[in-house]
Amino acid sequence: MATILDPAVVTRKPPPAPHGGIRESVRERLAPYGYIAPFFLLFAVFGLFPLLFTFYVALFDWNPIGERTFVGLDNFTRLVDDPRFWNAVRNTFSIWVLSTVPQLLLALGVAHLLNHARLRASGFFRMSVLVPYITSVGATTIVFGQLIDRDYGMVNWFLELLGLAHIEFTASVWGSHLTIAAMVMWRWTGYNALLYLASLQALPREIYEAAAVDGAGQWRQFRHITVPALRPIIVFTVVNSTIGGLQIFTEALLLSPSAAQTCGAARQCQTLTLFLYEQGFGRYQFGYGSAIGVALFVMVVITALVNFLLVSRSRAER
């Protein structure tokens, strides 16, 4: 009787035949690889192969429709000597810092507000912050370009109302960098805020209530509850926005239509990806373009790694 009532015994399958059982367990062990295979296959075709092929092409003087000659590391030595390359490196890092740092801080604040217990119509606000993210980058850039136009833009119209002189934002290094940074922030702040919000939601509300009862104000709640709780997701967003921020392209390409490939006459906001595009697809120097791509790859890996270590060490210290 006792054996019949034991649920483990009742539900147990009859013991499988010895050789069939081995097949079954091999299958079960291999099945997960089958499920993830499509991703890795696509990654191999569209991710890994182009990456490795870029390293290969970088060793050639490669005209896509003409001659290709092996030149060894010549493209890289030329790159190191090219002032346009270092200009693009400076621009890329400047735009990255200007856009990423305020963006993530702002996203934290927005997430904290969106998580507030007394926020009404929270669904509406949570949806709203994602609207910039689903707007096309091209449209965003064109609208921003019109807003900051030297003669007819709204920003300069306000400056004029205040009795100030018009500013040609796209002509100067700082003006163009800030404009691109503003576009990146506008687009990504809401997205990051929602990521933060998602992990905040996992946090029991009672902690905030208890803190409030103990007399902690908004700022202390933010500083001592929100930020520590979000550390893992902050690491993720920092790495993610590093990878994205170092590869800014469309905003820079569309900002100055009359000198698109250089983002202005003096290459004042030409990013590394745009420099790659100019050399590879504007000039058809695939070898040199690939060398720029390799340099960018190395920079992104190093920067993301450094970021990761910095952010995770600060977590360990606390």
Next chain:
Amino acid sequence: MKRHVAAVAALVVAASLVAGCSGDSGSDPKTFEFWSFTGINQKADVEVYTKAHPDINVKLTEVGSTTETAQALTAALAGGKVPDLVLIQGDDLPKFMQAPDNFLDLNSRGADKIKGNYLDWVMNQSTTGDGKIIGIPTDVGGLAIAYRTDLFKAAGLPTDRDAVSRLWPTWDDFLEVGKRYVGATGKPFLDNAPTSVYFQAVNQGTQRYYTPERKLDYGNAQVKSAFDLTLKFLAANVTAKQSSFSAGWTAGMDKGEFAVVAAPSWMLGSIRTNAPGTAGKWDVARIPGGSGNWGGSYLAIPKRAKNPTAAWNYINEMQSPNAQLEHFLTSGALPSTPSVYADPKLTSRSEPFFSNAPIGKIYTDSVTGLKPFYIGPDDGPIGTEFLNVLVSVEQGKVPPDKAWSTALANVKNAVEK
């Protein structure tokens, strides 16, 4: 079992990827594929052609801008499916001339017999050093000046196009008129100097960035004088500093912020679409210096084309002098065949948007008697570097006395490494 499903799914994905790269429709001798860019109305030509040959099916694709079309062609030549016929803009042609083996030598189809129909200096640009003909020219740009008659009147300047042309036989005279206009109105005379002065003047010499022997020589006296001329316009402060084709340029044109735009024939369409409210207020006068060309396009047949015969038949018929004349009458693109330049249909063609200016006559006058210069593979990037430095001077980022040395350094870095 599940594993098999996954493996099959993976295989299907892989198979479809491979198939996507080698998609191949059987070739039909009555059908050919034609890539053009937008804004030049090849559609009208194709309609004329298919009306005359109802059995021929022309698959016309307007790929995009001139640059996008050239990029798509590059990708196709490098290993994709090529069109049978492709339109290449003149500035993009030198890049393809560097690798002429990608194209059919049109001499093999009889281009040598019709090449005399076209302006020799235009034909030269699509002929390789050893005499292969890669493209047949469909049109040329010519050069002229578009000006606002109402604004000229308000400034006390003549408005009649012949009288206006007489005001500026040379670029220095043109600058004096500019100063007079600014003095009388306090408003800018010209849209900008880099495009409207430099890009016109540098196209009027007997040599541009290469010697006739096809050697790089971008720092020559003719280039320098066009460059210095532009700096004079910048120093005199007679321009609105609106870069051509920018948003501010479009808005400024519509609002009458400036009175003059240098206008190759294709620019007229740009003025019409960007400033529709100014219809009838424009007229067209001669370019200072008399003649010059900027622009024009070529039809070419890739070597791997499936149906080169149908493509050649199309070129042969639609680029004859008479067909080019008809195309000019419907689209305004200037013929590359001088035999029709005296045709009354061409000389009497007038443009209501531009006060009925006889554009056929004005523009063909600007390209007859033009001396050819060799356009090399790096002409595009070299021109851009010079232009960009002039724009930087305009924006106050490069001092004028450093402009020439900066430009030479930038060009050297861009093309001599």
